[in-house]
Amino acid sequence: MITLKEALTLTSDDIKKLKDDLTSKIKQNKIGAYVEQLISTELSQSGTGIPIAIKDNINVKNWEITCSSNILKGYISPYNATVINNLEKAGLSAFGRTNMDEFAMGSTSESSCYGRTLNPLDNEKVPGGSSGGSAAAVAAGIAIAALGTDTGGSIRQPAAYCGVVGMKPTYGRVSRYGITAYSSSLDQCGPITQNVEDAAILYDIISGYDPLDSTSANISYEAVTPNLNSDRKLTIAVIDNFVSQASPAVQKAFQKSVDALEKAGHKIIHKNMLDTKKIVSTYYIVATAEASANLARFDGVRYGNRKGDSNLKDMYIQTKSQGFGPEVQKRIMLGSFVLSSGYYDAYYIKAQKVRHLIKDEYSAIFTEADLILSPVTPTTAPKFGSFKTSLEMYLSDIYTISVNLAGLPAISLPVDKDEDGMPVGLQFIANAYEEQTLFDGALSLEKAINYIK
Ligand code: GLN
Numbered sequence: 001m002i003t004l005k006e007a008l009t010l011t012s013d014d015i016k017k018l019k020d021d022l023t024s025k026i027k028q029n030k031i032g033a034y035v036e037q038l039i040s041t042e043l044s045q046s047g048t049g050i051p052i053a054i055k056d057n058i059n060v061k062n063w064e065i066t067c068s069s070n071i072l073k074g075y076i077s078p079y080n081a082t083v084i085n086n087l088e089k090a091g092l093s094a095f096g097r098t099n100m101d102e103f104a105m106g107s108t109s110e111s112s113c114y115g116r117t118l119n120p121l122d123n124e125k126v127p128g129g130s131s132g133g134s135a136a137a138v139a140a141g142i143a144i145a146a147l148g149t150d151t152g153g154s155i156r157q158p159a160a161y162c163g164v165v166g167m168k169p170t171y172g173r174v175s176r177y178g179i180t181a182y183s184s185s186l187d188q189c190g191p192i193t194q195n196v197e198d199a200a201i202l203y204d205i206i207s208g209y210d211p212l213d214s215t216s217a218n219i220s221y222e223a224v225t226p227n228l229n230s231d232r233k234l235t236i237a238v239i240d241n242f243v244s245q246a247s248p249a250v251q252k253a254f255q256k257s258v259d260a261l262e263k264a265g266h267k268i269i270h271k272n273m274l275d276t277k278k279i280v281s282t283y284y285i286v287a288t289a290e291a292s293a294n295l296a297r298f299d300g301v302r303y304g305n306r307k308g309d310s311n312l313k314d315m316y317i318q319t320k321s322q323g324f325g326p327e328v329q330k331r332i333m334l335g336s337f338v339l340s341s342g343y344y345d346a347y348y349i350k351a352q353k354v355r356h357l358i359k360d361e362y363s364a365i366f367t368e369a370d371l372i373l374s375p376v377t378p379t380t381a382p383k384f385g386s387f388k389t390s391l392e393m394y395l396s397d398i399y400t401i402s403v404n405l406a407g408l409p410a411i412s413l414p415v416d417k418d419e420d421g422m423p424v425g426l427q428f429i430a431n432a433y434e435e436q437t438l439f440d441g442a443l444s445l446e447k448a449i450n451y452i453k
Helices: 012-028 035-039 082-089 132-139 156-162 196-206 248-263 276-297 312-323 326-339 344-366 390-397 401-405 435-449
Strands: 050-055 092-098 146-150 165-168 188-193 235-239 267-271 371-375 410-417 423-430
Touching: 012 035, 012 050, 012 092, 035 092, 050 132, 082 092, 082 196, 092 132, 132 146, 132 156, 132 188, 146 165, 156 165, 156 410, 156 423, 165 196, 188 196, 196 410, 196 435, 235 248, 248 267, 248 371, 248 410, 248 423, 248 435, 276 326, 276 344, 276 390, 276 401, 312 326, 326 344, 344 401, 371 435, 410 435, 423 435
Parallel strands: 050 092, 050 146, 235 267, 235 371
Antiparallel strands: 146 188, 165 188, 165 410, 371 423, 410 423
């Protein structure tokens, strides 16, 4: 598949041909990366620009948008998310709705109401989640690039499982206007691409202040792509107590990357951080609390397909129990519980304090380091059904979620393969608004390691 950088030089006739070619490839492909593949309908398309695949929780005017949930099936978006308007301004356009975990809650893309997406590198393995469709589409060569969302790793983790690049911007860099909220203080939209330079290009296109999002950062924006510099010599921290919890294949890939970075002239320093179990507890309290508030609007009155009409209570019960899948229901209940009076101080307030602690720990590391290098996941892509409980799945998020709790930017890129040939991804994490350093470091690692697909 041609890269985004190459696609930017195409004429409108070439783009039309490219779209036809892409459409026929998508129709033949069996991994279910696109919702349309799973329900045998025509590919959603909008505009005449370079095609970019769009996760099913980002509003594209006149498209059905469902967050891969039964409760929203048939809902037609009346407006574009700001990121979609930004794509269009740059000569790109929305092309195909990608499959995801219901309401972006999950790490495997198995909880979609349309059915699962397969990992294109091994169909018995998960593509990751929640932006599994976006990552699988790029990895399978049926998308030039895609947009995903990352609340606790949902861009970086599927990118790592599928062997592509995924980037989560600093909180506030990219407008959340028109992106269905899961956890408003954690969500960010970002690119999933074939290489680091394409990620920088797409990041530049979607970023910037947006008055329509009250949490958008009103600061000047300097594009990173024109200033990309892989020759900068950086100080890179590794978190020893994080790395030691990863599988042998991930640890091996990590060491290989550290060696390559040192050889390229970067300085490595060693640090430790808060126990990852505490990070998981904090994330799942904050994320579910916010989710329970955000998903209250899907009640059959304001939004959502209404079910049951014998009385108001029955209508709420039927609408939510038929519309939401089990994982979403579980999280709404957990979130309502931690926010309820009597438990609010014990859980929610305590989690907010630990969140602060995590942010302070990152800030302390960034007084000495330009970047942090970390695994993205403890293992490579697991087989379908490997997680027997929700908790087992939550524990696979140990390396990604603290980045969202601290609002930092991070990028995941493939660096190695395990004994079965499945990709291992690592991530760089930077201080807030230091995306230039993030991309410079990632480009340097990409060159130093020379990952072969
Ligand atoms: N796996 C995490 C969760 O289930 C992250 C999801 C995401 O980033 N959207 O909440």
